[in-house]
Amino acid sequence: MTAQELTRIVLNHEELLILDVRNETDFNDWKIEGGRTEIFNTPYFELLDGVDSVLERIPDGPKVLVVCAKEGSSKFIAEQIAEAGRREVYYLKGGMKSWSEHLEPVHIGELKDGGSIYQFVRIGKGCLSYMIVSNGEAALVDTLRMTEVYESFAKEHGLQIKHTIDTHLHADHISGGRALAEKGGATYWLPPKDAEEVVFPYSRLEEGQTIRVGSTEIKIQPLYSPGHTIGSTSLIVDDRYLLTGDILFIESIGRPDLAGKAGDWVRDLRNTLYNRYKELSDDLIVLPAHFGKVSELGEGGRVSARLGDLNQTNPGLQIPDEEEFRRTVTENLPQHPNAYQEIRQTNMGRIEPSPDEQQEMEIGPNRCAVHDK
Numbered sequence: 001m002t003a004q005e006l007t008r009i010v011l012n013h014e015e016l017l018i019l020d021v022r023n024e025t026d027f028n029d030w031k032i033e034g035g036r037t038e039i040f041n042t043p044y045f046e047l048l049d050g051v052d053s054v055l056e057r058i059p060d061g062p063k064v065l066v067v068c069a070k071e072g073s074s075k076f077i078a079e080q081i082a083e084a085g086r087r088e089v090y091y092l093k094g095g096m097k098s099w100s101e102h103l104e105p106v107h108i109g110e111l112k113d114g115g116s117i118y119q120f121v122r123i124g125k126g127c128l129s130y131m132i133v134s135n136g137e138a139a140l141v142d143t144l145r146m147t148e149v150y151e152s153f154a155k156e157h158g159l160q161i162k163h164t165i166d167t168h169l170h171a172d173h174i175s176g177g178r179a180l181a182e183k184g185g186a187t188y189w190l191p192p193k194d195a196e197e198v199v200f201p202y203s204r205l206e207e208g209q210t211i212r213v214g215s216t217e218i219k220i221q222p223l224y225s226p227g228h229t230i231g232s233t234s235l236i237v238d239d240r241y242l243l244t245g246d247i248l249f250i251e252s253i254g255r256p257d258l259a260g261k262a263g264d265w266v267r268d269l270r271n272t273l274y275n276r277y278k279e280l281s282d283d284l285i286v287l288p289a290h291f292g293k294v295s296e297l298g299e300g301g302r303v304s305a306r307l308g309d310l311n312q313t314n315p316g317l318q319i320p321d322e323e324e325f326r327r328t329v330t331e332n333l334p335q336h337p338n339a340y341q342e343i344r345q346t347n348m349g350r351i352e353p354s355p356d357e358q359q360e361m362e363i364g365p366n367r368c369a370v371h372d373k
Helices: 003-011 024-029 072-083 095-101 147-156 177-184 262-279 307-313 322-330 340-347 355-361
Strands: 015-020 036-041 063-067 089-091 104-110 116-122 127-134 137-141 160-165 187-190 211-213 218-224 233-237 241-245 285-288
Touching: 003 015, 003 095, 003 104, 024 036, 063 072, 063 095, 072 089, 095 355, 104 285, 116 147, 127 147, 127 211, 127 218, 127 285, 137 211, 147 160, 147 177, 160 177, 160 211, 177 187, 262 322, 285 307, 340 355
Parallel strands: 015 036, 015 063, 063 089, 137 160, 160 187, 241 285
Antiparallel strands: 104 116, 116 127, 127 137, 211 218, 218 233, 233 241
16 A cells, blocks of 8 residues: 555545554654554564464454555565454555655645645644645645655646745754755745754745745735744735644644744744734735644644634634643744754755655654644
8 A cells, every 4th residue: 555545545534554563662752643544553573473463453354554664574574464364454555654755745826826835734744835826827835755645746837836835944854945946946935043053045934025926926925923943934825825834734823942042032933923913914814834643634624723823723813822822832842853953954954864864853753832742
């Protein structure tokens, strides 16, 4: 079973039983979730002498998927389960590494003067990126390193990628924005306050600018919104969509500590969430750069919500006391993303890990939100 096929099963809420044969630590750190999946963990080394110990937990009915880190162990175990008489037994092609890298394009909506906006859901890691298209042109926001997915989508839809934009310097995943821009002659945009240590040229993503896509002049207006990083910049697209980067999520808010400056950035984060965003229209559709829980996935896999609704329901927006807010966003936070310091250095252009090293650096959940425990 491919990661794409698994994604469709999860999003379509089809029944699936998953046996994860990785070690217990890796399983507890990060697993496949969502839809009507049921999952349990029995490490591979416990099954080397046979699969009898797990057969009683595998009824002869629903599809069964065996997963491991890379593929080999799950294929071996799946074959034994099938030989024991269970039907519709699969292994995950490419293992959890393939699950981590799959991007699922989801149509979000139309733009007023023509064009559309698409959300690319990295369901295995919780990353979200966006393609804004109009009259044969496209802009990408928070591009992931799997740039061939965007290139294939653009080619299929007859689009030329004119801009790639990062809302901030990412710490949980390696950006593909600069590489894609250099390859196709596009403009790469990055907030200058996040770019003080980068070693490559870029265009300054600052308030007062308007990035245009297509002859219909779809507007992408930067809105300086610090807090997750000092340079974090939101985007207002077509006066309808608010791309919040890692500042505001559907069920949480962005953590301010990944650059080691939580104490300095708490006030910025609070000001963005409780002042700057409150000045915006409640009808803006919030499109974040990440989700932390599968409960944030809506119909078809979409991750979005009205800003006005989040002002009423998001726990990070219900903390009127400033001291309580400070404690919430600086104490008892989730553990850091895997290899986040090395990822930041890569996104600055200061180190150049190999493709295999980049893949390994990104394994695991994103952990960019305050409430992702």
